[in-house]
Amino acid sequence: MGTVRTDEFRKDAVRIALTSGLSQRQVADDLGVGMSTLNKWVTAHRETDVVSTEDRELARENERLRREIRILKAERDILKKAAVGSTGQRNIFDLRMR
Secondary structure (H helix, E strand, O other): OOOOOOHHHHHHHHHHHHHOOOOHHHHHHHHOOOHHHHHHHHHHHOOOOOOOHHHHHHHHHHHHHHHHHHHHHHHHHHHHHHHEOOOOOEOOOOHHHO
């Protein structure tokens, strides 16, 4: 038989899984529990008060901001590549030559 976890540990694991922004695989690995075990705990505690409404809103906002950062970084990388000329140097515009 496996290790018996306390109810407090389970609730903390669910809170971390739902609010940390980490994948459930990463949370399960970090806590030393199986993925299916963590999924069962999340399913059992999802509708309880383990995670406050404020924490859920913060987790949603964090995820939105992470998504926005990924998009902005991708756009930045595209613009960096576009700024490099065929010689491998950045294009420099000389405004004095007008």
